[in-house]
Amino acid sequence: MNIGEISYTNIIPLYYYLDRERLMDQGVTITHAVPSKINSLMEKQLVDIGGISSFSYGKNAENYSLVPDLSVSSFGRVNSIFLFSKYKIDELGGKRIALTSSSETSVALLKIILDRFFRVESSFQVETPNFEKMLGNYDACLLIGDDAIAAFRKRGTYHVYDLGEIWYQQTGLPMIFAVMAYRNEMETQKGSLLSYVGKSMIESKERCQRENFVPVIERVLTQHGGTFEFWESYFNGLNYQFSGEHEKGLNLYFQLAVECGLLKTMPSILKFSYK
Numbered sequence: 001m002n003i004g005e006i007s008y009t010n011i012i013p014l015y016y017y018l019d020r021e022r023l024m025d026q027g028v029t030i031t032h033a034v035p036s037k038i039n040s041l042m043e044k045q046l047v048d049i050g051g052i053s054s055f056s057y058g059k060n061a062e063n064y065s066l067v068p069d070l071s072v073s074s075f076g077r078v079n080s081i082f083l084f085s086k087y088k089i090d091e092l093g094g095k096r097i098a099l100t101s102s103s104e105t106s107v108a109l110l111k112i113i114l115d116r117f118f119r120v121e122s123s124f125q126v127e128t129p130n131f132e133k134m135l136g137n138y139d140a141c142l143l144i145g146d147d148a149i150a151a152f153r154k155r156g157t158y159h160v161y162d163l164g165e166i167w168y169q170q171t172g173l174p175m176i177f178a179v180m181a182y183r184n185e186m187e188t189q190k191g192s193l194l195s196y197v198g199k200s201m202i203e204s205k206e207r208c209q210r211e212n213f214v215p216v217i218e219r220v221l222t223q224h225g226g227t228f229e230f231w232e233s234y235f236n237g238l239n240y241q242f243s244g245e246h247e248k249g250l251n252l253y254f255q256l257a258v259e260c261g262l263l264k265t266m267p268s269i270l271k272f273s274y275k
């Protein structure tokens with residue numbers, strides 16, 4: 001079994017307390033990459049379970065199921081998914097926007113926000129995330145994850161829009177950026193290992209929350225700098241559950257993606273029931 005692990009700070013709590021040695025003894029490997037890469041590895045059946053963009057789950061819902069109780073979501077500001085722009089968001093009609101190649105959820109979310117909430121039509125180009133280059137060549141750029149956090153520190157006078165905040169203002173529902181999904185074959189091929197991994201991730205998340213993320217933050221500080229208070233408020237602003245409200249938010253996101261022509265059909269949300 002190969003586990004996909006997104007290489008961004010926001011998802012660390014779901015993986016932090018995995019017993020990696022025990023997993024290795026059971027033949028499990030772990031692949032680290034940005035979300036779009038994990039999404040495509042899972043589509044190619046090279047990753048069996050992992051945090052993936054919720055949009056990728058929507059595209060592949062027939063072949064995937066969700067580990068219950070897990071997501072990377074926000075009810076409002078997410079603080080790491082930003083549109084940096086030379087213009088106000090309602091003035092982006094006819095303008096050129098660079099989209100990070102690392103994301104699927106937020107790329108579709110930005111298109112939904114511009115089309116359905118602001119009624120503007122812009123042109124889009126996917127680019128390797130690089131704040132200076134993107135804004136050197138485009139009118140605005142979308143960055144996510146640690147790239148967005150780093151760019152925010154040097155945002156200068158650009159307009160900055162938090163997509164989690166806009167989604168919540170417009171819908172009153174949480175935005176689900178990532179889900180924990182597995183390929184359906186795993187249930188028959190590796191059922192008990194799958195349920196061990198799913199349960200371990202839920203336990204990891206719960207322990208990180210009980211500890212107020214302190215050990216996680218201490219590790220993140222050495223890798224990304226910043227202050228303890230910044231990361232504390234970052235983790236507390238994220239939401240890692242998957243409740244009925246999340247399901248509503250995700251269904252609305254999928255419905256709008258279908259209406260905007262970004263998804264072919266409305267996916268149904270299936271959750272794993274542990275045996």
Ligand SMILES: C=C(O[C@@H]1C=C(C(=O)O)C=C[C@H]1O)C(=O)O
Pocket residue numbers: 006008010011035036052053054072078080081102103104105106107144145146148177178
């Ligand atoms: C909160 C974030 O969520 C991430 C955003 C994703 C996307 O846009 O496809 C995918 C996985 C999430 O971990 C972030 O990266 O800032």
